Amino acid sequence: QARPLSTRERVEEASPCVQALDKEQIKLGSKYFTFDMVYDADSQQEIIYDECVRELVRGCLKGYNATVLAYGQTGSGKTYTMGSTSIDAMLEDEQGIIPRAIRQLFDDIKEQKVKQPDVQYKIHVSFLEIYNEEIKDLLDNQPHLHGKHKNISLREGPNGSIVVTGVTEEPVETCDEMFHCLERGTVCRSVGSTSMNSVSSRSHAIFTVTIEQSTDMQFSGSESEGGQEPHGPSSITSKFHFVDLAGSERAKRTQAAGERLKEGININYGLLVLGNVISALGDESRKGSHVPYRDSKLTRMLQDSIGGNSRTLMIACISPADSNFAESYNTLVYANRARNIKNKPVVNRD
Numbered sequence: 001q002a003r004p005l006s007t008r009e010r011v012e013e014a015s016p017c018v019q020a021l022d023k024e025q026i027k028l029g030s031k032y033f034t035f036d037m038v039y040d041a042d043s044q045q046e047i048i049y050d051e052c053v054r055e056l057v058r059g060c061l062k063g064y065n066a067t068v069l070a071y072g073q074t075g076s077g078k079t080y081t082m083g084s085t086s087i088d089a090m091l092e093d094e095q096g097i098i099p100r101a102i103r104q105l106f107d108d109i110k111e112q113k114v115k116q117p118d119v120q121y122k123i124h125v126s127f128l129e130i131y132n133e134e135i136k137d138l139l140d141n142q143p144h145l146h147g148k149h150k151n152i153s154l155r156e157g158p159n160g161s162i163v164v165t166g167v168t169e170e171p172v173e174t175c176d177e178m179f180h181c182l183e184r185g186t187v188c189r190s191v192g193s194t195s196m197n198s199v200s201s202r203s204h205a206i207f208t209v210t211i212e213q214s215t216d217m218q219f220s221g222s223e224s225e226g227g228q229e230p231h232g233p234s235s236i237t238s239k240f241h242f243v244d245l246a247g248s249e250r251a252k253r254t255q256a257a258g259e260r261l262k263e264g265i266n267i268n269y270g271l272l273v274l275g276n277v278i279s280a281l282g283d284e285s286r287k288g289s290h291v292p293y294r295d296s297k298l299t300r301m302l303q304d305s306i307g308g309n310s311r312t313l314m315i316a317c318i319s320p321a322d323s324n325f326a327e328s329y330n331t332l333v334y335a336n337r338a339r340n341i342k343n344k345p346v347v348n349r350d
C-alpha cells in the first residue's frame, strides 16, 4: 500500500515550478514562501475540511469568531473549494467547505444540547456580495422593490466589530433551512463567462452565520468548594464568515470587455486594497501605521477578520500550470504576507 505523501512531496507534485525546501517552506522563482498546509488537485474536499476548517467550527461554538477566505487567480478553484456553488446536483464527496461546515455545526449543536440542555441557540444567516463596490443582499426576497436603493451600511460596533445594517438576517433552526439560504443566495450571485473561466464569480461573496448561545443561569465553583453557585444569565455571540473572493485577473488574458471589464477593474481594486491592508498589518516595520480598511467595502467588511479578533484561515488557490506562473507567484506573495498577521481571538461574551 502506498504511503501518504508528505507535505513537501505534495508541493512538488502540485506544481513543477515550485520547489519544496523543507516541511513548511517552498521556493518559487527566487523567493521563499511559508505555509501551514498544501494540497494538490487530487486532494479530497473532505481532507481539506477536516485538516483546516473542522476546528474553526468547534471554536465558533465556544464563542470565537472565524473566517475562511479563498484567494487566487480567476479559475483557480476558489468557488469549488468554498462550496459556494449550487450543491443540488453535486456528489457529496465534491461538496466544499460551506456545506460541510453547515452539517458539522448542526451535528455539534445536537451533541452540545445533550451535554448542556439549558443552553438556547439562535442562529441567523446573511449572504452578501460586493459587486462593483456596491453591497448587495443575496437573501433579499424583494430585490425588485428595493433595487439599488436598499440601504446597507457598515459601522463599527462598541468592541471594534463591524456591524452591517439593513441586510436580511434569516433565522434558521435546521441544517436544511441553512442549505436553503445558501442555495437561494448562490443563484442570485453575479456570475459571468470569461475566457479564463466560463462560470467566473464577478463579485466577492460573504456567507455569514451568527450563533447566539444563552443560558438563564450559570453555575460556578466545584463540588468540593461547597457545591455550584448559580449566577446571572450569560450569552455568547460568535460569527463565521465564509468568503469567496472574486479572482484576480488580467484583462488581456480574460479578454474582458464592456461590463466584464468594468467588473474586472472593480474586482482588482478590492483585491488591491485588501493587499494594502495585509501589507500594513503583516509588516513589522509598519507597526502602528494607518491600515486602509475604509478604502474598499471588502476590507471594511473584513476588518474583524484581518487583524481583528477572528480566527482566520486564508486559502491561496493556485494553478499547477507553468503558463500561470506569474499569477501563482503573486498569490503566494499575497498569502505569505497575510500569514504574518497576528489576530487576537477572544470569546465574544456579551
Ligand SMILES: Nc1ncnc2c1ncn2[C@@H]1O[C@H](COP(=O)(O)OP(=O)(O)OP(=O)(O)O)[C@@H](O)[C@H]1O
Pocket: 041, 072, 073, 074, 075, 076, 077, 078, 079, 080, 081, 197, 199, 200, 201, 202, 245, 246, 247, 248, 317
Ligand atoms: N479541485 C478541483 N477538482 C475538480 N474541479 C475543479 C477543482 N477546482 C476547480 N475546479 C473546476 O474548475 C472550474 C473553475 O473553478 P472555480 O469556478 O472554483 O474557480 P474560481 O477560482 O472561483 O474562479 P473565479 O475567480 O473566476 O470565480 C470550475 O468548473 C470548477 O468546478
